[in-house]
Amino acid sequence: MRLIRYSYPSSRSLTPGSGRFSPSPWSGLETEIDRLFTSALGELADAPVTGARFPVDLYEDKGHTYVRAELPGVSREDLTIEVVNGYLTIAAVRKTPASEGQPEQSCSFNRSLRLNDEVQADQIAAAYENGVLTITLPKREEATPKKITVPVK
16 A cells, blocks of 8 residues: 655635635645545556446355356356456346337446466366356465474474
C-alpha cells in the first residue's frame, strides 16, 4: 500500500460578488479528488472496459486451486473456458428468448485471471451445475506442500 501525503490546494478562488481573493477549503476539490483517484488506481483508471465482468471466488487446498463463478441463466453451450499465455479466460453469453415481437437478446460476460506458475494447465477441469461454474486447477507436484519429519537427537 502506498501512502499519499495530503496537502491543501494552494490555489485561491475569486469569491463571487466580493471582488477579492479569499482562501477556501473547497477550492479545487474536484481536481483534488481526481488526483487522489488517479494516484490510487494508477493505470486501472485508464484501462478500457471490454465487456461486462462477473465476480469469481478463489480458494485452494493442498493440491488444487478452485475458481467458482455464479452464472445463472447461462446454458452450458454458451460457456467458453480458455487458457492462453498464463491467463484463464471465462466467457459466457446469456440469451433472452424472443417474445411478443421482441427479438432475441444476448448479454456477454468475460473474466480473465492470471494463473500461477504452480498450476498444471493441461490438467484443468470444469463443472457447470445449476448456474454455478467450478474450475479445478491442479497444482504441480513440486508445488504441493510436503511434510518432513526431522528427528531430534
